[in-house]
Amino acid sequence: MDKMPLLALIFQSVPESILILTLGLTLMGVELKWQRIVPAAVLSSLASYFIRELPIPYGVHTLIGIVIITLLVSIFFKTSIPVSISVAMIGIAILATVEMLILPIVIFLMGKTINEIWSSLTLRILLAIPELIVLALIAFLCIRKKVTLRSPSIYRSKLTKDREHD
């Protein structure tokens, strides 16, 4: 079982969830509302904290996490299920990719094996910091440059918003 310490919950999981949601929502062209993102992120972190307490095999909690984020997004942002799934998948896929890309670099810089890093709690939380910074940078750039998988000109115009209800 993979236990998550409370410290990691507050300093790693919550910001991570916020960034996952922000990235997913930005890329799917859903309007960002921080007053909804933060509670949704806190709820998903809490859920993942409790899931890790359950006796389930490692890795399954990621899949359950996707389901939980999907539900939270569709409840908090009133999006359709396919869009919510996309938001969750995009967020978690970016997180996983960044994690996997940073890992070898960190290992190379620290000169330690992964096993050594993962067995030490401090190192594990420290490992999350560059990851969070990279994620935050990506999210910031996406919001700033209005990067989205949709065509922003079509979807953000008021005209199409009205027409969607036709």
Added chain:
Amino acid sequence: MSALSFPNYLMAVLSLGQALLITVFTQYLVYFKTSIPLSWIVLVDIVVFGNTILGFILLRKSLVVEEQDNLIRQQARHIQDLEEMIRNIRAQRHDFISHLQAVYGMLQMGKLESAREYLAEVTGDIRILTQTLKLKSPEVAALVQQKAALAANRNISFGLVIETDLSKLTVRPHNLNRILGNLLDNAMEAVMFLATKDRYVRLEIREDEQSYILSVGNSGPGIREDLREKIFEPGFSTKGENRGLGLAIVREIVQQHGGKIRVSSPPTIFTVTLPKAGAEQ
């Protein structure tokens, strides 16, 4: 929002899911202290990164397809509207030319009076359209227009005065149409045996502070005083068997909505009073 196009969307989700699974599996191996060489991790990184990018590209594709679908639907609707408009304009243009030709012909023959009457009728058609536009309920407007057209076909002059939009009406448009339809049909039937120039039906829709007043008059024969109550009874008719339900239905609907119906004659005018929403009864 419409559903994302299925095959592209599925492939995008699968591709992202694959990247996730590979990541989770690698972490799983690491977690159970399996030693993985750095070169393997780099290889896994490339696969995961590639899969994520592929997922994004596919998702983008499916979103673009969805956007295009929406645009195409909007364009199609727009084109339909335009076609409808063009058809209307063509019809109007055609009518306009025939009217002008008719007036020209009459003027050439020196029939000034006929030309004047003809023009009065033509402008009457336009007037009816403009009058019905005042009504808030398209159903009622459509019925009035249809009855006006019917009257024109039967060579009945149709007078129309609409001074209210009926926005505070408590009666549903469907029921109001039953009231107006029955009264107008009766009025038209009553004038049919008259000479063409004497046929006249008039509909007035007005309001006062408390209620709406609909009156339907015709130039037909008057109704005898002793019959003025009986005509509202079910089954009573001057038009033969199996008739006489129209006015009974009208009275029922009017009374259900707290309104009144009365008839004066001659000239025969049926006046329906219907309370406005929020008015004291």
